[in-house]
Amino acid sequence: MAEQGLAEPVLEIRNLCKSFGALKVTDDLSLTLLPGEIHALIGPNGAGKSTLVAQIAGQLAQDSGQIFLGGREISGLSVAGRARLGLGRTFQVSSLALEFSALRNVMLAVQGRAGASFGFFTPVLRDRRLTEPARAVLAEFDLASRADIPAAALSHGELRQLELAMAFALEPKVLLLDEPMAGIGAGGTPALTRVLEGLKGRVAMLLIEHDMDAVFRLADRITVLSEGRAIFSGPPGAVRASAVVRDVYLGGDDPGGEG
Amino acid sequence: MAETAVHIGRGHGAERRVNAALALGLLAAPLAALALGEPYYANLASRAAILALAGVGLNLALGYGGMVSFGHAAFFGIGGYAAGIAAQAAFSGVPAIGWPVAIPGTANMLPIWLAAMALAGLAAAGIGAISLRTSGVYFIMITLAFAQMIYYFAISWPEYGGEDGLSIYVRNGFPGLDSYDPLTFFLICYGCLMLALGFTALAMRARVGAALMCARMNASRLATVGIEPFPVKLTGFVISAMITGLAGALFADLNGFVGPSMLGWHTSGEIMVFVILGGVGRLFGPVAGAVLYVLMEHVLGGLTGHWQLVIGLVLLGVVLFARGGLVGLLAGEARHG
Numbered sequence: 001m002a003e004q005g006l007a008e009p010v011l012e013i014r015n016l017c018k019s020f021g022a023l024k025v026t027d028d029l030s031l032t033l034l035p036g037e038i039h040a041l042i043g044p045n046g047a048g049k050s051t052l053v054a055q056i057a058g059q060l061a062q063d064s065g066q067i068f069l070g071g072r073e074i075s076g077l078s079v080a081g082r083a084r085l086g087l088g089r090t091f092q093v094s095s096l097a098l099e100f101s102a103l104r105n106v107m108l109a110v111q112g113r114a115g116a117s118f119g120f121f122t123p124v125l126r127d128r129r130l131t132e133p134a135r136a137v138l139a140e141f142d143l144a145s146r147a148d149i150p151a152a153a154l155s156h157g158e159l160r161q162l163e164l165a166m167a168f169a170l171e172p173k174v175l176l177l178d179e180p181m182a183g184i185g186a187g188g189t190p191a192l193t194r195v196l197e198g199l200k201g202r203v204a205m206l207l208i209e210h211d212m213d214a215v216f217r218l219a220d221r222i223t224v225l226s227e228g229r230a231i232f233s234g235p236p237g238a239v240r241a242s243a244v245v246r247d248v249y250l251g252g253d254d255p256g257g258e259g
Numbered sequence: 260m261a262e263t264a265v266h267i268g269r270g271h272g273a274e275r276r277v278n279a280a281l282a283l284g285l286l287a288a289p290l291a292a293l294a295l296g297e298p299y300y301a302n303l304a305s306r307a308a309i310l311a312l313a314g315v316g317l318n319l320a321l322g323y324g325g326m327v328s329f330g331h332a333a334f335f336g337i338g339g340y341a342a343g344i345a346a347q348a349a350f351s352g353v354p355a356i357g358w359p360v361a362i363p364g365t366a367n368m369l370p371i372w373l374a375a376m377a378l379a380g381l382a383a384a385g386i387g388a389i390s391l392r393t394s395g396v397y398f399i400m401i402t403l404a405f406a407q408m409i410y411y412f413a414i415s416w417p418e419y420g421g422e423d424g425l426s427i428y429v430r431n432g433f434p435g436l437d438s439y440d441p442l443t444f445f446l447i448c449y450g451c452l453m454l455a456l457g458f459t460a461l462a463m464r465a466r467v468g469a470a471l472m473c474a475r476m477n478a479s480r481l482a483t484v485g486i487e488p489f490p491v492k493l494t495g496f497v498i499s500a501m502i503t504g505l506a507g508a509l510f511a512d513l514n515g516f517v518g519p520s521m522l523g524w525h526t527s528g529e530i531m532v533f534v535i536l537g538g539v540g541r542l543f544g545p546v547a548g549a550v551l552y553v554l555m556e557h558v559l560g561g562l563t564g565h566w567q568l569v570i571g572l573v574l575l576g577v578v579l580f581a582r583g584g585l586v587g588l589l590a591g592e593a594r595h596g
Contacts, residue, residue, distance in 0.1 A: 057483075083485035095483070097476040100469075108473055111466055112484030117491060119466035120458075127466075170484060 016065035027228035043225030088172030274590035301441035314533035314545025316502030322540030325475025330402030336522030338375035338507025343517035379504025424518025538584030
């Protein structure tokens with residue numbers, strides 16, 4: 001897969017800092033995401049993963065440091081502004097328009113990508129520029145048969161798929177995956193891992209995940225966070241072998257098992 | 260408002276039948292009243308149509324956009340004052356506005372409506388730009404506070420009637436129509452109501468509606484797909500105020516009077532009651548709510564001075580047992596395409 005240094009990173013974080021009072025949740029953190037790469041971010045609870053995701057996505061302002069998306073600084077942009085520049089994301093707890101059907105959820109993403117939300121007269125369901133791309137994405141994520149079901153009535157696994165489909169409908173440069181395996185149960189994990197494997201190479205992904213099987217199977221690179229700092233970064237093999245990582249995070253357990 | 264289902268136009272047969280029944284019923288009422296020689300009831304139907312129109316406006320913000328505005332009386336009253344000031348100026352020959360440019364009064368409804376909607380929209384743009392930075396209880400309180408500011412402003416401005424309000428001695432006219440004829444005036448109000456409903460139905464099915472409803476359900480989701488929630492909500496809020504402002508102008512003409520009470524917080528509450536009684540976020544909810552309110556006001560008001568107690572009980576019942584309001588009771592749960 002992509003080697004570090006060969007390509008311009010699609011996402012670059014430089015010296016990011018964020019404190020809540022005296023607590024440094026992001027401590028001079030730098031990392032890169034290369035085109036087509038899956039870069040996994042692991043670390044114990046409280047390591048600052050969620051805060052980092054919130055800063056990249058734009059929900060939370062950093063105290064200092066910069067974030068670049070495709071070479072362009074996005075640190076000062078709103079959540080929507082970053083999304084329009086190609087930052088797709090999924091949430092730890094599914095975040096959807098629950099009263100809308102699966103199709104209409106994806107259509108919103110297509111509408112967001114098109115950047116035209118002030119149409120007053122053309123019904124969206126008769127707007128092929130919205131319905132056709134949305135149906136294509138739903139089909140790709142095995143949700144074609146669920147297109148007309150309200151999101152509120154979908155299963156947890158389907159909601160995950162739908163969130164991914166929405167992120168994909170944005171045609172993002174970078175996909176931020178915030179614990180995609182959370183809450184889908186042991187049964188759903190292999191299926192979702194396969195889905196992500198299928199997407200590998202099409203878009204660069206920053207994967208925050210606790211499920212070590214998934215992480216070691218998917219990631220090209222793994223960065224280990226602890227107390228807001230990146231304490232280790234390298235290919236999966238090196239992470240398994242690292243004594244530092246085992247100490248801080250894996251607690252001496254078999255790194256191939258649950259983290 | 261998260262649990263409120265929103266109907267988005269086509270697709271639900273039962274609701275379409277209820278809507279059609281409400282539209283035809285409201286139209287038939289004054290015809291029947293006049294056939295029976297009771298023009299008073301035609302005025303009652305006009306009152307219901309106008310209050311429904313005010314509710315249609317609020318429903319756009321509250322029902323579809325999830326913006327619980329407790330200040331829509333401001334827009335209703337601004338519309339009313341636009342009509343009152345224009346009419347009085349036309350009557351007395353003094354310009355409606357003397358400075359910075361002299362704007363003459365008019366007794367023509369069309370420019371009055373435009374002025375009412377423009378002024379209400381302008382006020383809403385200012386109020387919304389500030390209020391929409393908050394949410395929940397704070398939003399309710401800020402919209403209330405702005406409306407009360409305008410209320411006290413109206414009271415303390417003697418040039419435009421102050422506490423006594425303004426009388427409209429000659430009802431404003433609609434080109435080519437006799438607006439004094441109860442049926443004609445009703446049809447003017449009814450036409451405005453149907454136009455506003457048609458606009459709402461169209462817009463909520465279109466892109467702006469999808470974005471506005473998503474802003475209510477999950478604003479973070481909307482931002483995540485690259486759509487800024489703020490301008491979407493502000494647009495919804497301004498259009499909502501413009502519709503309610505139009506209703507205010509008609510209300511002033513119906514009563515031949517506009518006073519500060521149109522701007523008071525209890526008016527905001529009443530408009531909210533129409534929406535909640537009829538069905539929050541249901542296209543014809545405010546129509547059902549306003550018709551029921553006017554009927555109860557008339558029937559019960561003739562029996563007892565405490566008729567609002569009954570409205571309160573009905574409202575309590577709706578909130579506790581029928582979240583979809585009257586329309587929800589009659590048509591079942593809302594569905595989305």
